[in-house]
Amino acid sequence: MNHIFMTKESITESDSLYNNLEEKSVRELLECIHDEDRKVLPAVHQTIPQIEELVLQIVERVKKGGRLFYVGAGTSGRLGILDASEIPPTYGVGYDIVIGLIAGGDQAIRKAVEAAEDNEELGWKDLQSFNINELDTVVGIAASGRTPYVIGALREARKNGILTGCITNNPNSELADNADVAIEAIVGPEFVSGSTRMKSGTSQKLILNMITTTLMIKLGRVKGNRMVNMQLTNEKLVQRGTRMIMEELGFDEDKSRRLLLIHGSVNKVLEAYDKN
Structure with a gap:
């Protein structure tokens, strides 16, 4: 193992702390990679x-x-x-x-x-x-x-x-x-x-x-912890938006979904009904 960090040379180009990688088992490789990843946070x-x-x-x-x-x-x-x-x-x-x-x-x-x-x-x-x-x-x-x-x-x-x-x-x-x-x-x-x-x-x-x-x-693109301005690009996101409206406004699922599709985003529904 080489523990020397190069000062003038690039740290990112310096030798790995591990050697003979091809001789390690799959489990050993995974454990070693994970041990290195722990240093990132x-x-x-x-x-x-x-x-x-x-x-x-x-x-x-x-x-x-x-x-x-x-x-x-x-x-x-x-x-x-x-x-x-x-x-x-x-x-x-x-x-x-x-x-x-x-x-x-x-x-x-x-x-x-x-x-x-x-x-x-x-x-x-x-x-x-x-x-x-x-x-x-x-x-x-x-x-x-x-x-x-x-x-x-x-x-x-x-x-x-x-x-x-x-x-x-x-x-x-x-x-x-x-x-x-x-x-x-x-x-x-x-x-x-x-x-x-x-x-x-x-x-x-x-x-x-x-x-x-x-x-x-x-920039105001999140409400609470919700992505209320997300684009409704698939059914999963429509369902997520529907749940947000149900929780925020107390409407049933059918009404929440219908309003979401009419207005185009959770935030626009919330804005429309905050005024009422």
Whole structure:
């Protein structure tokens, strides 16, 4: 086992604390992976002050018409796109509030695009296609903290007076140097050396969840603990919305369902009947 963290070198690229993985049983592998995953939550907890600092600023900007952009490559880019794509159906906002960009474009979501992440000018170019402005926020996501596509996007955004944040898994990175608020979740070496889709990716997903969930709550898209603005895209969500109305207003199931389908969201039903 190698317990040495590299200081100048990337922690995310350093050797796994485990060796001879191919000789371990399935149970041993699962236990070891799980033991490593246990380190993610404490690492994320350490970053809460920075997440808070960033979210407070994002909320005020979005209230004024700003947008939140995630910029990443590979796993980090995919996680940003995943988070952004789930916000509209969950909270009933447009697809232009949280936007995920990945090096290489949408085709890179499923298949790696060679050398796309090495282009330092492309990230800013992609952002410019959205007419990015000073009300917007750009959050760069890169486990290594060294991805040119992401660094270039943050550098130019910052030059143009745009709030920048980053999510990375190495300390004191070039990416953090170009962020107004740097979120550094130091989860240590990966179980499979350099495989940042594992602990690093898990930490990024947790942080993204925290950012956008808190943002949506502060924008009034949640009532109590309910997703009252969710889009009714399938029967499961219609049933969930029906139950919410039954519980909030005391109507029977048939009336609750009928009102939900007429008004289109739980929140609109509640607003209509709060006035009566």
